[in-house]
Amino acid sequence: MSDPDLSLTAIAAVGSNGVIGDGAGLPWHLPEDFARFKRVTMGGVLIMGRRTYESLGGALKGRTSIVLTRDASWIPGHTSGCEVLPVTTVAQIGRLLAERRAQQWWSAGGGEIYRVLWPYTTHLDLTEVKAAPEGKVSFPPVDPGEWTQTSRQPGEQFDFVTYERTSDQAADALRALVLDEA
Numbered sequence: 001m002s003d004p005d006l007s008l009t010a011i012a013a014v015g016s017n018g019v020i021g022d023g024a025g026l027p028w029h030l031p032e033d034f035a036r037f038k039r040v041t042m043g044g045v046l047i048m049g050r051r052t053y054e055s056l057g058g059a060l061k062g063r064t065s066i067v068l069t070r071d072a073s074w075i076p077g078h079t080s081g082c083e084v085l086p087v088t089t090v091a092q093i094g095r096l097l098a099e100r101r102a103q104q105w106w107s108a109g110g111g112e113i114y115r116v117l118w119p120y121t122t123h124l125d126l127t128e129v130k131a132a133p134e135g136k137v138s139f140p141p142v143d144p145g146e147w148t149q150t151s152r153q154p155g156e157q158f159d160f161v162t163y164e165r166t167s168d169q170a171a172d173a174l175r176a177l178v179l180d181e182a
Contacts, residue, residue: 006174008047008120010107011037012139013127013158019135020111025055027133030158040125044104047093049113050074050086059084064103066096068113090116094177101178111137120174124163131157 012020013033021027042062050069058078059065065084067076076084087093097105106125107117114121118140124147126139146166153160165171 006101006171006178007122008105008107008117008170008174009123009125010114010117010121010139011041011125012109012114013129014139015129015131015133015135017132018138018141019133020109020139021137022133022135023051023137027135028129028131030127030129032155033127033158036127036160041104041106041108044106045097045100046106046108047113047117048108049110052108052110052113053084064100066093068093068116090120090177093117094180098178111139114140118170120170120177122165122170122174124161126161126163127158128161129158 013026013028013030014020015027019027038060041060045064045066046060047066047068050067050071053065053067053076059076059080059082061080061082063082065076065082067084067086068090069086069088072088074086076086085096087096107114107121124142126142142163147163148166149161150164151162
């Protein structure tokens with residue numbers, strides 16, 4: 001069974017130097033970016049690491065959170081009645097996504113999660129920040145040979161930019177992860 005509509009979108013605010021954080025949080029405060037993140041991810045599935053989840057202070061209302069952690073005994077706090085699903089493997093993520101095919105899927109960080117899910121990432125939704133902050137957490141490089149820019153909304157401090165993979169390799173990998181687990 002093939003499903004050409006499966007997609008995984010990485011969403012992030014990225015400095016001009018690729019930095020997305022300092023290991024404890026974001027290096028900027030961009031209310032317009034936060035509002036847009038909420039609007040576009042509402043009703044979807046957010047896949048994130050444990051540290052990212054904990055940095056948020058709890059679950060984000062109106063979204064399902066899949067939290068990838070090495071600690072199999074980790075229990076999420078502050079779920080506020082939201083669905084928060086801890087997992088320890090990418091295969092478990094595939095099984096959970098298979099059950100949530102009607103929702104849009106988002107890779108929401110941090111840096112290690114973006115890299116682990118990169119082979120399955122079909123789209124990017126980036127806030128390209130026009131600053132180069134200090135930080136030790138970075139977003140994977142966006143190779144123009146692998147990605148095509150599909151939209152750009154310019155701003156003063158940052159641009160909202162979307163990209164799509166130029167090949168079907170990530171879509172095929174995502175389909176195998178989700179449909180093989182179904």
